[in-house]
Amino acid sequence: MAAACGLAAALVAAGGVAGHAATASAAARPGLRPIWQIPRHDLLRAGGVTGGGTVPLGAFELPRGSAQGPARWYTVRLRAVLWLARGTGDCILSAATDGATAAQIEIQTHPRSATVSSLGWIQGRRRLVPRAGRVSLDFRNYLQVRGVKGGANPFTLTLEVLHGRCLERIRLLRGSGIATTRARPDELRFLVPTTVLTATKGRALTIPYELVRRGGWPDRGATVTLSVPQEWRIDGSASQRFSRLGYGRAGSFRVTPSTTGTSLVGLRAARLYNEPNATIQVRVEPAKSWVLTRGLSLLLSASLIVGAAALTLASRRAKAAERRAAATDEPAGV
Amino acid sequence: MRIKKRHLYLVAAVCALLAGLSLLPGNVIGASTTSLRTLGFGYGDAIYNYDFENQAVDATHVDWAISLLFYNNANVNKVKGILEGTYWLFGSKENAYLNDTGSWQWDQDGGEKTEYPTCLGSDAHYRVYAPSGTDEFYNPSFGYYLFGSTHHDHHELCDDWYDNSEGTESDIANRMSSRGYYTRYDYAWFYNAQFETQGNHHWNNDGYATYIEVR
Secondary structure, eight states, X not given: OTTTOEEOOSSOOSOOOOOHHHHHTGGGOTXXXXXXXXXXXXXXXXXXXXXXXXXXEEEEEEOTTOOSOSSSEEEEEEEEEEEXXXXXXXXXXXXXXXXXXXXXXXXXXXXXXXXXXXXXXXTEEEEEOOSSSEEEEEEEEEOOGGGOOSEEEEEEEEEEEEEEOOEEEEEEOTTOEEEEESSOSOOEEEEEOOSOEEEETTSOEEEEEEEEEOSSSOOOOEEEEEEOOTTOEESSOSEEEESOOTTEEEEEEEEEOOSOEEEEEEEEOTTSTTOXXXXXXXXXXXXXXXXXXXXXXXXXXXXXXXXXXXXXXXHHHHHHHHHHHHHHHSOOOO | OHHHHHHHHHHHHHHHHHHHHHHHHHXXXXXXXXXXXXXXXXXXXXXXXEEESSSSOOTTSEEEEEEEEEEEEOXXXXXXXXXXXXXXXXXXXXXXXXXXXXXXEEEEEOOEEXXXXXXXXXXXXXXXXXXXXXXXXXXXXXXXXXXXXXXXXXXXXXXXXXXXXXXXXXXXXXXHHHTTOOEEEEEEEOSOOEEEEETTEEEEEOSEEEEEEEO
């Protein structure tokens, strides 16, 4: 299994539209202990970045000698409501401690839609497509190594407007701040084939995977979910549940592709620690008919045999004709 | 009979021309290296130290050496936005093979260049790479970060040749520095020093990458 699998996306991969529900219980995640919250009066100052710029939002104090990992890890939490602007715009909302960015949320607005995407080591990659003009965020991530030191660690919020206008208003919510955990950043990761899998349209294909766990966070098990192109059939359940992971679990899914060309299938273990996911490329070739596969080769063999027979026959006839001609040309015996 | 012979010569000439043309792209684009290797950046993140012509790890079809690292609060759109006053025209796409915490994946970028391709002109050209799903890596050592390769294009529509990866690296370092971004020119050894000529591909890379902190 290990040989068949290569290392794969633990934290980022294409797709993955995460809902708000996944973040709602973030505060209750095991092992995260809040140590500092952005003061209430500073929360109000966050609104000042709506048009772009940076605002300081207080600072958290740490004892001398504090550092990021390996025993204690510091994380950031950003809870906010964003009112999206109408029109086209591209902005990056970021938060930093000691100038080291640990939260980066890209907001892209279009006349009739918007996307809010983020990448972090607790929730993985997230991409929200808000239906309304308002979106709630609950973002968590491990701080940078440079963002943790003994003494005062200033916390800043920045909105960078790349073009257009993205936000009408920002409201930072209570709970935003710093928490610690003993769990190492990359708790779970998938091992999946790194080479392109080849399949035949209409024939079953096995998708192998291995979910590996470091063991820093409590072993709560995981549900691995498979996503395939819309027309494909999953033979069996699209989810596999492991009540315990230990140091890792292996599994596989069987799918039947119904479209040709190169497609991506996705695996994810959602709502768990760093929410690992992985993508596997599958190249599906059209099913070849019996005539094309065996029929043609049989036809070719038959043609060769017939050809060879015809050649033999022709050469025999030619020899016979030669012999006859030689016989008629022979002078009569004395 | 004479007409037929003339036709044959004509066909042969066209075939020779087509064969020559079919060989030309390999000569123009193809470049090779003996220094291809992976570089680790902690937490399972890694890259190859060259970008590639195709989506295949092949030392005989590399394009340019990776010579830039944007870190802390970098993002593909953001970096391109910072440099867009000078680097404004998209270029042809090349490929980088990246490992984001255990997952090797391809990213493709056309980058940005300073001028339209012409018969007699030259332009500076860079490309930036990060996992395509996010347009950035993250890890606690580098924050949000991405990589880039650099070079110069000359006479692209006529007798084209390509060179000066150090010149474009230095130009980008200067521009970022002048905009107030903390820049460490030729800061880290990326094991991709190369000085030679391969067809119209002129290597002059010192093997050191420039680190630029994006706020």
